[in-house]
Amino acid sequence: MSVVLTDFSDGVAIFTLNRPEAKNAVNLEVSQALAAAVDEFEARSDMTIGILTGSGGTFCAGMDLKAFARGERPSIPGRGFGGITERPPTKPLIAAVEGWALAGGCELALSTDLIVASRGAKFGLPEVKRGLVAAAGGLLRLPRILPYQLAMEIAITGEPFTAERAYQYGLVNRIAEPGEALVIARELATRVAANGPLAVRATKQIVSMAANYTDPDSFIAQRQFIDPVFSSSDAKEGALAFAEKRAPVWTGV
Template identity: 65%
Template sequence: MSAVRFEDADGIAVITIDRPARRNAVDLEVAHGIARAIDAFEARADLAVAILTGAGGTFCAGLDLAAFTRGEIPILPGRGFGGLTESPPGKPLIAAVEGWALAGGFELALAADLIVAARDARFGLPETKRGLVAGAGGLLRLPKTLPYRLAMQLALTGEPIGAEAAHDHGLVNILTEPGGALTAARELAASIAANGPLAVRASKEIVAMSVDYPSTGGFDAQRPLVERILASRDALEGALAFTERRAPVWAGE
């Protein structure tokens, strides 16, 4: 059986790390499986949003240390750890987190655009406890979401943060009862999938790049994307559907 499952329905792809006996730890098979799943998601125009989750009540425990001792390093060229952290998809990705998201597993979640988590979920970067650093994007992305000193505390102590505290600080979008993260993630994904696909993709790109631009530079950087959307068939369809009081029929162009 594959270590990564790919399912789709109603414009939503679900990518599941399926190694519950290993707490969904990432080895090379998982990295290649996630990369293939992301490629399939990106290639299909009928899929608007993807959800990344883990089987068996755990999101991901990070690097499979047993595989690492055998010489496996699950970092793919141009894609990063787990086939994802250095090259997230252009379309929206939601992490649905139950249980632990640790080390590289937390970094996989941080590579997503949105996080839905069970109230008892835990997030952590314990690398310093093992003499390592969180080099798969955790140290780069965490300070863009959490207050600087809290991000520094997590990075330096290696101690985890609970989902409720993470939600209070804006790291988690939606909290659910235990066992409900994937269902809530599907509901969130459905609300995104109902929108214009070109507009969603462009909006993600602009929001993602905005953190690296001052306000004036940001307007210049977003202008080609905004102009392309204004000239699209979907923009006209959205306006017509509103004036005609009907649901829009998106063409994706």
Template identity: 65%
Template structure:
């Protein structure tokens, strides 16, 4: 059975890590499969939002340490851990988290644009407990998602963070009942997919860039993206649809 399952329908790509017997730990085979799924998502114009989740009640327990001890590294050049943490899709990505999202699993959640988590889910970056560091984006992104001192506590102690606490600090967008994370993520994805695709991608690009660049740099990039958006057919259609009191017909142009 494939280590990654895909379900592409109704504008939404659901990508499921399918190694429940290993708590969805990521090995090299899984890394390549996730990368291929992301490429397929990016290539299809009918798919507007992706959801990354895990099978069997666990999101992802990180790197497969057994494979690591055999010399295997679950990363791809230019793409990073799991084939995604260093090269994110241009379209929105939602993490639907049940159970544990620890180590590399937490890094996958941090790489997502939005996070939906079950109330009993748990996040964590325990790498220091194993003599490692969270180089799959965890150390880079955690202090942007959480207050500095809480982020430091997470990475220096390696202690877990309950989803309810993560939600109170903004790391989790939506809390679901246990077993309901994927359903809530689909509902969120549907709301996003109803919007103009080009504008959604452009908005993601600017927001993501704003946490990396200075204000001067991000405003310069924003002007460039804004010029492309305002010249698009969808911008004109959005204005016409509003004036005509009807649903817009997006062309992604």
């Protein structure tokens, strides 16, 4: 079965990350499949808006650390993690979040335009706990949405935050009851799909440009800090410790 399921109907595209046994962790195969699905979405004139969600009650646990420990990087040049974080689609995209949206999963949600989250959903950027850096735009986008001190606390503690707290600060658009995030996201998407598709697409581009969400220079600038971390011994140790279910032993190199 495909690692990304797609459904195209009534102007709404639904992309479902489909690795429930791995909490929908993203490997290179997922990134490639999601990028291909988004390309089809972009090319279809009958599609106005998309929804990104996950199967099995989890949105996405982030990068597949076991694949990373083997040397795999789930990023596509020019498009980023999951195939969308550095170059989101030009059409609007809603994240329908159940369960965890962690690390790269949180960054996937942040790269969308609207977020619907179930009441029990949690977000987080725990990369620092694994000796890594949130390299897929989370550190660029989060402080543009949340107050600086709150964004910094989330980023450097690696601790999760609830959907209700995210809603309180404007990061989440709608709160749904558990299991209903996709239903509410569909309702929201249907309202958008009723509008002129060219107008919706242009409006999304103008708003996102004004907010500077997809500024490629920002991704280039952060690499001078990120690259030495990802090539460090600590990064390998963090991934191995996760895979081996033990506490990491940091060396600072």
